Amino acid sequence: MVSSRERAFVQRLFEAAIAAADPLEVVPPHLPAPPRGRTLVVGAGKASAKMARAVEEHWPGPLEGLVVTRYGHAVPCRRIEIVEAAHPVPDAAGLAAARRILDLVRGLGEEDLVIALVSGGGSALLTLPAEGLTLADKQAVNRALLRSGATILEMNCVRKHLSAIKGGRLAAAAHPARLHALMISDVPGDDPAVIASGPTVADPTTFADALAVLEKYGIREPEAVIRHLREGREETPKPGDPRLSRTENVIVARPQQSLEAAADLARAEGIAPLLLGDAIEGEAREVGRVMAGIAWSVVRHGHPLPAPCVLLSGGETTVTVRGRGRGGRNVEFLLSLAIALEGAERVWAVAGDTDGVDGAVEVAGATIGPDTLVRAAAVGLDARAMLADNDAHGFFEALGDRLVTGPTLTNVNDFRAILVTPAG
Numbered sequence: 001m002v003s004s005r006e007r008a009f010v011q012r013l014f015e016a017a018i019a020a021a022d023p024l025e026v027v028p029p030h031l032p033a034p035p036r037g038r039t040l041v042v043g044a045g046k047a048s049a050k051m052a053r054a055v056e057e058h059w060p061g062p063l064e065g066l067v068v069t070r071y072g073h074a075v076p077c078r079r080i081e082i083v084e085a086a087h088p089v090p091d092a093a094g095l096a097a098a099r100r101i102l103d104l105v106r107g108l109g110e111e112d113l114v115i116a117l118v119s120g121g122g123s124a125l126l127t128l129p130a131e132g133l134t135l136a137d138k139q140a141v142n143r144a145l146l147r148s149g150a151t152i153l154e155m156n157c158v159r160k161h162l163s164a165i166k167g168g169r170l171a172a173a174a175h176p177a178r179l180h181a182l183m184i185s186d187v188p189g190d191d192p193a194v195i196a197s198g199p200t201v202a203d204p205t206t207f208a209d210a211l212a213v214l215e216k217y218g219i220r221e222p223e224a225v226i227r228h229l230r231e232g233r234e235e236t237p238k239p240g241d242p243r244l245s246r247t248e249n250v251i252v253a254r255p256q257q258s259l260e261a262a263a264d265l266a267r268a269e270g271i272a273p274l275l276l277g278d279a280i281e282g283e284a285r286e287v288g289r290v291m292a293g294i295a296w297s298v299v300r301h302g303h304p305l306p307a308p309c310v311l312l313s314g315g316e317t318t319v320t321v322r323g324r325g326r327g328g329r330n331v332e333f334l335l336s337l338a339i340a341l342e343g344a345e346r347v348w349a350v351a352g353d354t355d356g357v358d359g360a361v362e363v364a365g366a367t368i369g370p371d372t373l374v375r376a377a378a379v380g381l382d383a384r385a386m387l388a389d390n391d392a393h394g395f396f397e398a399l400g401d402r403l404v405t406g407p408t409l410t411n412v413n414d415f416r417a418i419l420v421t422p423a424g
Helices: 005-019 048-058 092-105 135-148 152-160 169-174 207-216 223-231 255-268 284-301 329-341 372-378 383-388 392-399
Strands: 039-044 064-070 080-085 113-119 178-184 247-253 272-275 309-315 347-353 365-368 414-420
Touching (some): 005 255, 005 309, 005 347, 005 365, 005 414, 039 048, 039 092, 048 064, 048 113, 092 169, 113 169, 135 223, 152 207, 284 309, 284 414, 329 347, 329 365, 329 372, 329 383, 329 414, 383 392
Parallel strands (some): 039 113, 064 080
Antiparallel strands (some): 309 414, 347 365, 347 414
16 A cells, blocks of 8 residues: 555544444443343344443443354453354354344343344344244345345345344343343444344334335345245234333444544544535445545535545445456445546545445455556556456455455444545
8 A cells, every 4th residue: 555644544534433433432331220130131243242341341240141243253251152153144153143042032021131232234143034934045135135236224124024033023032021222333324223133123114115125126036035025924023012112222333423533533633524424325336426526526616615624424335246346335435436536636535344344355445545546557457347347345455455454343334534635
């Protein structure tokens, strides 16, 4: 990677965004009062292991439990068992953990407490197929949805209706115990019913909604899944369900907080921040072109604000994989942005997934600068052809401009920052 003060600065913004969602900082203030009975900790997600550590370090009495996280995201705990499983396509380890979690919460009494730790990635990690479905069925649907360009809301609608534990079913199983869910949001709008497919939240969607998602994207297999959705035998718990009356869902970290942390850092450096939104969706390459248009407006006209400034945004874009590349919404956004900027001399950018994994690749994202396209051409890279082939990961790997953090142990969705410096 070419070293520069500007590249280092945009990376510091990304680091500030991650730090603002550190489970060790955001979980303890929201812990409930201890119960008269047992305290059981369960959970799922990329941040769940570090959330469990935060609970252990601040809980005044006895507790036990089990949480499942992504391979490589475990954090040692003394009283809460940590299990690792596959993401984004579920595996047998996730299925076994989900079954054990459901068994753990059943049979609790009114004086018992369940602390549920929920974060992004939980949909795949907490996988327990509904009756009549297999793990292979769920794996096939997950793969098809991941390649389709479906939004996270659409994917989770389907997942809820193929599951025996998501869409409020975990909370229903824990009744009559008190359930206190602590959530780190990775979804546009911070809807608790969407985070990890809402295992502790009443579900307003239906089997018909889930079937409509598959029809929209032309997904017609496995046959058992289509039949299950059409039959719609046992709906998810709906708002007002008495089994969820003792459940409280609390969001302890959200994308907006991370954007604001980055904005604070920018102001401290004398750079004006502009927050463009924490819930931006759409095809990554299209969002890249739009953001380039805003950056060009700053360069040419000083609008919507003059340089030096930084344009901050979050959310979850999508990539419809049509080429032979590996996708990755943050790197695809950046490659599209770089092409549209055409080497603009005063613009640098970073984009990354705050969990440290962009798509299915162990890389958070990348950075670009005014020299990106020139350097690419010098080593024989065709930026437009690689974008068309969904090979942005290959592009930034060849340039040495990848952003590699390793597991961050949190997850507040994607972070994007575009820095525009003054002329002269």
